Amino acid sequence: MRNRHLGFVAAAATLLAAAPLSAIYERWTWLIQCAVAVALIAGAATLARSLRAPLWAQLLGMAATLLLTLTIMFPSGDELLFLIPTPDTFSHFSAMTGFALDDMRSYGVPVPDRPGLQFITVLGVGSVAILVDLLTVSMRRPALAGLPMLAIYSVPVAVYTTSVPPLPFIVGAIGFLWLLAADNVDRVRRFGRRFTGDGRDVDVWEPSPLAAAGRRLAVVGVALAVLVPLAVPGMTSGLLTNVGQGGNGPGGNGRGGRVDLFAKLSGDLNQTAVTDLLKVTTNDPNPFYLRFGVAEQITNDGFKSLSSRGTSVNEGLADPRRNQPDDVRYREYQARIEVTEDFDMPMLPVYSTPIKVDDVEGRWNYDPGRQTLWSTAARSKNKKYGFNFVRADFSPAALRRAEIEDNAGPNQFIDTPPVQQVDELVAQVTRGKSTQYDKVLAIHQYFSEANGFRYNLVTEAGTSGSAIVDFLTNKSGFCQQYASAMAWMVRSAGYPARVAFGFTRGSQSGDSSDSKTWTLTNKNLHAWTEVYFGQDFGWVPFDATPRASVLGATRSAWAPDPDATEEPEATPGATTGPGADPTANPNTPQDEGNDEADLGAGLGDTTPTQSTWPWYTIASAIVILLLLALPAMRRRFLRRSRFRAASTPAGPAVASASGGVTVEVDVASAGRAREDAHAAWAELLDTMVDYRVPIDPTETPRATADRLVKNGLVGGPATDSARLLGQAEERARYARQPLQGGRLSDSLRTVRRAIASQAGRRTRLAAAILPPSVLLRWRLAIVEASIRTVSTAGRIRDVFARWSPRRLLPNRR
Amino acid sequence: MTQQSWDELGGALSSAEFRAASDAIVANIEQVIEGKTASVRLALAVLLAEGHLLIEDVPGVGKTKLAKALARSIDCSVRRIQFTPDLLPSDVTGVSVYNQETHDFEFKPGAVFANLVVGDEINRASPKTQSALLESMEEHQVTVDGVTYELQTPFMVIATQNPIEMEGTYPLPEAQRDRFTARIAMGYPDSNAELAMLDVHGARDPLFALKPVSDANTVRRLIATVRAVHVADPVKQYAVNLVTATRESPELRLGASPRSTLQMLRTARAVAALDGRDYVLPDDLQNLAVSVLAHRVIPTADAQLARRTTDAIIADLVHRLPLPHERQRSPYDNRPSTGDGRAQYDQRRN
């Protein structure tokens, strides 16, 4: 019976502890699923315990319940009777896990409802529920149950790169405290029968050193979990977002190898190591950028990736050369890529536009809209593959003719969040331009050094409250900001645009007669803008990042370097590599700053930008300090009011009962004297609690005063003072007439000083900063609330039981 | 043998008079009993609480002496019964004998017809004889051959007995034990007291020289004063809680009766008055709990096996039972209203 209550609290506490997950989901579906799973697990645990099953059987029962729940929630369609898992179910589960890992890479927070992520979430929360239940109810170690609960905690802390919303964490902490409180109540209940003389609860908090240590640890842990990521910007290593170094999430080899497909409008790139990611051999003499991902959904913070679609590469790839305009030249090349183990993504980098992929291991799909290769099961790590691609070379003249047909698919990619400054800027930049190409080119040229744009690994904080306005004002950032800002502006001008992710050219490592070999490292990771120019042209790349600062950056004929001195207008079909900028030789020495990659390790390292975080930290520190000061302030207030009470001038000493005959007395002043004595006594008790002098509820005031004297806690003049306080309280409680005319406030002060002088320095400090008397009272309030909740839940259950349809069935015949 | 009701007590005494009268009795008894002030005061408290006293201890520690000294200090009728295995109930209550001359039955009153009855070694008589006291102790009357005779008042039985482990004893029946307000143990005197005893008692027994210092009338007025002592609601509640705790204790097979609640509170009043207070404290109840409750309760077989005495069990209950909260709460007191606020501070004792 008691266990059932505790099991209920354990389940509820697990759900509360999962509250921080709300920070990473857009919607609340996950919570419903988790609640169902946790409830079923709790039910299974109750059943197992009521059958007096041993610990291992309880564990087994709960695990089986979790499995069944997952099977029903995420069916593969091959289950027996929809709920018995088959081998297919398990392979489906592993596929789900794969999806989840993909989703982790391809979505920024908050993520939409994705089955894979939901599967992982239900699995994780369900497992934690099992652990918490076992630790709390079966093993009676609720403090340890904080560890699995903290595990849920750490997920949003690790994932959230900007700021962690504090409320869900507080909710989670309350869940844990509730668990501890409920366990204590329960422990005391089973300790022995409670005295119910007048229906009172006896001793709720048992001062068990283990539980106390656990509570303290838990509080420190929670505080750290909330504070550290707030305070130390460089420390967050995103679980979802890491490349090259750091992150070792599930499925990783300890070095990560993933790129977050989220182009941020602000951020921070910190990166040290250089890791080889790809080796590319191609007969394209002057290759452009390798692509592997696209971000097309715009948010206030930047662009994020939607999910991929498409069909298997085995079904063939579409050829873009359907109706060639005369002045667009297509050339077909081959390329072969070897991926190292440090690039681990569910996508394969290819040159645009691939038309044929051979001998790639695993099941890969081609997304014709994005021109990317992706998979739900396979990964790029250690893959070797070859492909043919057609390289388009657009002349500005051809692009000027481009027209976007209505109702074309990419038209959905033109909306932007309403930011008036950007719209005004775009209007100003594109003034006087008539064609789409001219407008886009004007926007591209706008990101020039002449306009004050600089390359910087860290964005500067701004005050506008809008990341894009900040960037356009500060004019400082790295590829992600340039790519997404240009895409935004192009969209604002009314044309579809998106951000592409991939690699710049890299360094040449081999040269044979007809092909060159390039080595691409994490420093070559890059992001740029693609603008849609209608069906005939498709998506045309524009790289707005200052070229000099990006290793291996190249420029095309239609998007010349705005910082270059030569005439931007290139002669169509002039030189060797159409579209290749002759000046862009990857081997030429570049700027000092360019040894830093553009789209490097640090996508995940993006935290609140440079100068906002101290304010954020200071503000939260102040809030926390205020919260911490609350008990002390409460204590001060209490003491003040009690002292004021105890020092009110006592009424005229009135004749008290003598010889059993009560003399007429001043009722009002007697009442006041009584209150004063109570106030003084309550203050003495709180003082004792604060200075860690034990309080005994079975002790009378007289006995308490005697104990203080006997234990040497008060001595000298304080002896009489303590006795006076005891006597005053005793008479206030039990005599016909309270003690009057006593100088209680002076006595109180004397005794307080005496007790304080006996306490250690640390105790005195604690009494001043976090007075235990106030904390205990608050804790007790939590305990009471918990008792009330549990008993209300019990009552509700009883009501439901009463209305259960089973009662209507004829049970005797 | 004047019939006087307990209810015609006379006026209450002032605190000074009360103190003088009670101190005189205590001092008088202490001339005879060395170093046993607590026992002596408790014995007097039981008298003032209109109860009966059971003195239980090993032989030779002054039980009989205390009983006799108390009886002698008050000028009233005193009878003494030496309980032996061959004592008959009729020796206690009285018997109807046939009078040859009047050709009629005539009632010969037994030993209980006195203000103070000293029953020595009460557990040496058979249970049948012990039970002869039952009716008289509770109802102040004796019924012999269908005729009921009123007892004199004041009426107090002071019985002594040896611990039941001693040879040749019949344990008192529960009903009998429940009628004793308090059971006290004498305990050995400390060495100073024993030295003083040698000096004073060496030559002759001071008991013979003991003069009454009080009379039945004064005792009645003392009792009236005790009845006026104030008992606050929380104290009453505490008494009820204590008794309830004995009934709920897993270590006790039989808890204390409502009669014991009544007697405990009466004795607490007397103790408070002897202490010079006109109000009862929970401390009084705490100090009395073992004396008043321990001889009435019966431990479970488990507790007996664990050699837990009822004294220890009751003392334990007192240590664990929190005080009830005051009825009037201070406005500055923000302790939660449900239950006893001080429960939060409980340091459990084991």
Ligand SMILES: Nc1ncnc2c1ncn2[C@@H]1O[C@H](COP(=O)(O)OP(=O)(O)O)[C@@H](O)[C@H]1O
């Ligand atoms: N505390 C005491 N003070 C004075 N005399 C004592 C004390 N204890 C025992 N005695 C002496 O011991 C003797 C035995 O006492 P008694 O009352 O007959 O013992 P019992 O407990 O067997 O009835 C008496 O003579 C008495 O004077």
Ligand SMILES: [Mg+2]
């Ligand atoms: Mg004797």
